[in-house]
Amino acid sequence: MAQRTRRTVRDLRRSSRAAVLQHLYFDGPMSRPELGTATGLSSGSVSNVVTELVADDLVEEAGSVESDGGRPRALLRVNPGHGHLIGIDVGETRVRVAALDFTLAELARTERPLAANVYEVDQIVDHIRSGIDEVLATAGLGAEGLIGVGIGVPGVVEHDPVRGAIVHGQTIGWDAVPLETLLREAGSLPHSVPYVIDNGAKTLGRAEMWFGAGRGAHSAVAILFGSGVSACLFAEDAPQGRALEWGHLTVRVGGRQCRCGSSGCLEAYAGAEALVQRWQEVGGHPPEGVDQETRLTALLAAAAPDDGTRPDPVARALVRETAEYLGAGVAGLINLLQPDRVLIGGWAGLQFGARHLDEVRAHAVAYSLSHPASKVTVELGRLGPDAVTVGAASLPLSDFLSRGGRGSAPARETVLPAWRTALEDRIKN
Structure with missing residues (x-):
């Protein structure tokens, strides 16, 4: 026999707060009548919720707008100074830490470069801990008012x-690393501040879906193209995103050795690390003593010089082949998932796509079935190299908004028995 789900008065109140707060966050400023139309709540309910949110310093007035034949209507918006968040991108070349306000505007940032192919867990934990301390100090902030810390990492994340x-x-050689526990043990933040950790492609995609090139799409695949390549699907049955280990799709049987230990993976041909290695193998001369981003820039410049000189034919052939591999990989996403949009981001994706996106698109169409290809657009992300940090910060923010701004639940929440919840509701109401 199916159990009935009983929604309490507290649940309904929280749901109403969440609906109003989320509409103001993503679509504001809005007037009270507009909020009523958008949320389906009565004017009385909207008024009560807005009064609560203003009292909690979550919402503030933002001017007024003329109404038809009546008094001007006050516009409402979320208060940028209500609280702050921290977004962290644990990349494969550096750890980037940013402090952001409630609207995800950056307040302070710092970066910790990583030695090539060295991803020591203790070092990463220390970079995160010291980076958090630094950005809070730079922005003149403390742990009070910190809504949460979001972290994007390479690999699969389980909870x-x-x-x-x-x-x-x-x-990167991480086997079941309890990152959250290690951060709790090493950090100075109160236990009430949540750490929310997820795949880096997923955090990039969330940022683009919220604020960037994915906004308004019914379904989209976000590609994180950096040292390696990965992707994340956003769709009706995966509104929060579903990470895809797309970089380890086999594109050539018996092909190049991949960092994952397999062979012939897309990442072994199209990841920035592999791309620079391949250039060196065919006689190219990547600059020494510089980071991976600078080495990729040198390759792309050799393939298509900006000064009008003739391109290096070896570099040009390699870049063209890489565009075809990426296009074929995108075609696989199109055929399997049939998204509205494919968004290419990440530091390497933005560099590569700025010069060669048309080639990637052409190969994607050539390798795709015509019907799904006719319904998809392939474009670059709009949020730049900071998309992962912004998306990471959106992880605790999303939870905060869904709770109507009441604060995040403890990391491992205890579910009270139904009789206890009902009793508490009767006492409070």
């Missing part, structure tokens, strides 16, 4: 009820 987020990063 254990006891140890929190567990990271399986095969390409």
Whole structure:
């Protein structure tokens, strides 16, 4: 026999607060009548909720707008100074930490470069801990008012009820790393501040879906093209995103060795690390003593010089081949998932796409079935290299908004028995 789900008065109140707060966050400023239309709440309910949110310093007035034949209507918006968040991008070349306000405007940032192919867990944890301390100090902020810390990482993230987020990063040598527990043990933040950890492509995609090139799409695939390549699907049945290990799709049987230990993976041909290696293998001369981003820039410049000189034919052939591999990989996403949009981001994706997006598009169409290809657009992300940090910060923010701004639940929340919840509701109401 199916159990009936009983919604309490507290649940309904929280749902109403969440609906109003989310519409103001994403579509504001809005007037009270507009909020009523958008949320389906009565004018009385909207008025009560807005009064609560203003009293809680979550919402403020933002001017007024003329109405038809009546008094001007006050416009409402979320208060940028209500609280702050921290977004962290644990990339494969650096750890980037940013402090952001309630509307995800950046307040302070810092970066910690990583040595090539060195991803020591203790070092990453220390970079995160010291980076958090630094950006809070730079922005003149403390732990009070900190809504949460969001972190994007390479690899698969699982959530254990006891140890929190567990990271399986095969390409960086991480095997079931209890990152959340390690951060709790090493950090100075109160236990009430949540750490929310997820796949880096997923955080990039969330930022683009909220504020960038994915906004308004019914379904989209976000590609994170950096040292390696990965992707995330956003669709009706995956509104929060579903990470895809797209970079380890086999594109050539018996092909190049991949960092994951397999062979012939897309990442072994199209990831920035592999791309620079391939250039060196065919006689190219990547600059020494510089980071991976500078080495990729040198390759792209050799393939298509900006000064009008003739391109290096070896570099040009390699870049063209890479555009075809990427296009074929995108075609696989189009044929399998049939999204409205494919968004290419990440530091390498933005560099590569700025010069060669048309080639990638052409190959994607050539390798796709015509019907799904006719319904998709392939474009660059609009949020730049900071998309992962912004998306990471959106993880705790999303939870905060869904709770109507009441604050995040403890990391491992205890569910009270139904009789206890009902009793508490009767006492409070």
